[in-house]
Amino acid sequence: DQKGKVKHNGFAAKEAYGNAFGIYALAAYYKASGDTVALHLAKQAFAWLEKHSHDPVYKGYFQHMQRDGTPVKRNADITSTSDLGYKDQNSAIHLLEAFTELYLVWPDPLLRERLNEMLLLIRDTITSPKGSLTLFFQPDWTPVSFSDSAKVTILKHRYLDHVSFGHDVETAWLMLEASHILGLENDSITLLKAKLMVDHALRNGWDSAVGGFYDEGYYFKGDDKITIIKDSKNWWAQAEGMNTLLFMADLFPNDPLHYFEKFRQLWNYTQTYLIDHEFGDWYEGGLDKQPELKKSLKGHIWKATYHHFRSLSNCISALRKE
Structure with missing residues (x-):
């Protein structure tokens, strides 16, 4: 305590x-x-x-x-x-x-x-x-x-x-x-x-x-x-998804599942439904499925910046390298 x-x-x-x-x-x-x-x-x-x-x-x-x-x-x-x-x-x-x-x-x-x-x-x-x-x-x-x-x-x-x-x-x-x-x-x-x-x-x-x-x-x-x-689409899964998709796109650039295009679509989804452009940080889940989360807690015992900071940091590094 x-x-x-x-x-x-x-x-x-x-x-x-x-x-x-x-x-x-x-x-x-x-x-x-x-x-x-x-x-x-x-x-x-x-x-x-x-x-x-x-x-x-x-x-x-x-x-x-x-x-x-x-x-x-x-x-x-x-x-x-x-x-x-x-x-x-x-x-x-x-x-x-x-x-x-x-x-x-x-x-x-x-x-x-x-x-x-x-x-x-x-x-x-x-x-x-x-x-x-x-x-x-x-x-x-x-x-x-x-x-x-x-x-x-x-x-x-x-x-x-x-x-x-x-x-x-x-x-x-x-x-x-x-x-x-x-x-x-x-x-x-x-x-x-x-x-x-x-x-x-x-x-x-x-x-x-x-x-x-x-x-x-x-x-x-x-x-x-x-x-x-x-x-529903929780925030951490989308964050980890971006990181992994970009990594797979580098390993398999010509794969029929088009990892890089999926990464771009996920980043667009994140900007549209997850990032709070007014007050900052990410919502806990995508507003397309859970619009009520716009007014929910930004941080609690299971909601921290760990996933999305790592993802964005890794993605920036990978894209700059490319």
């Missing part, structure tokens, strides 16, 4: 996700400032995760932990719609991102091993053969899926089981960045998987009329095509 007293937070007092962003920020700050106190704290956080969160049997990291680092296990008190006790793609991709940033300033052998481990897990286990991320898993990496259930049950558990196009395009870039920082030359497997993820998102979750990636889709049993179950 504001007096420095640790507040109780239900089942999980600590999460791998939050620690990942802590490591990411500390490493980036050290790279910019040379402040060794920040690097030391990042190393401490990595060591804490290694001791408490890393799974030596099935690999990857437990997301939810007690304050002493004991991983939270699912039990009868945890509802079926809760993610407590599951491993998940979101903490995994942000651990990958954090370890990539930390490895740039601290090329530690164990850190390299964990960074490579996360890259392979995300690429070969968490990403489905179709090219979309599975969101949640049992500790042994058995997917959490409700696809065999009735539609009402599927939609009740949609938080745990859907296609998140924004995460797919973001992860494609994060994997390629990690592969590059690891120095994996001619890593065609990661490149092809990243392209599969972007292409899947464009073919199934892209608004061809005005641009933008939809928030959620689902492969209902017996359907040949994915169904859009949430057609």
Whole structure:
């Protein structure tokens, strides 16, 4: 709280996700400032995760932990719609991102091993053969899926089981960045998987009329095509989409999906429906689908400038290079 007293937070007092962003920020700050106190704290956080969160049997990291680092296990008190006790793609991709940033300033052998481990897990286990991320898993990496259930049950558990196009395009870039920082030359497997993820998102979750990636889709049993179950377009998915599309346009300039034209369409969408040209910053979602967000909060615990600053900075650098 504001007096420095640790507040109780239900089942999980600590999460791998939050620690990942802590490591990411500390490493980036050290790279910019040379402040060794920040690097030391990042190393401490990595060591804490290694001791408490890393799974030596099935690999990857437990997301939810007690304050002493004991991983939270699912039990009868945890509802079926809760993610407590599951491993998940979101903490995994942000651990990958954090370890990539930390490895740039601290090329530690164990850190390299964990960074490579996360890259392979995300690429070969968490990403489905179709090219979309599975969101949640049992500790042994058995997917959490409700696809065999009735539609009402599927939609009740949609938080745990859907296609998140924004995460797919973001992860494609994060994997390629990690592969590059690891120095994996001619890593065609990661490149092809990243392209599969972007292409899947464009073919199934892209608004061809005005641009933008939809928030959620689902492969209902017996359907040949994915169904859009949430057609809003959150700000971070569009930001990450621009960054990834421009990157793919550089790698595959003549691809039939026309990545550069999609990037231009997404930038036009962003200027039209996401950027607040009167007061600044971005709305939380596209006003074409959620006009009420024009009066919603610009910033809160899940809404910060992290995604769109990185995207715009990377895009400017790439376009200037071109």
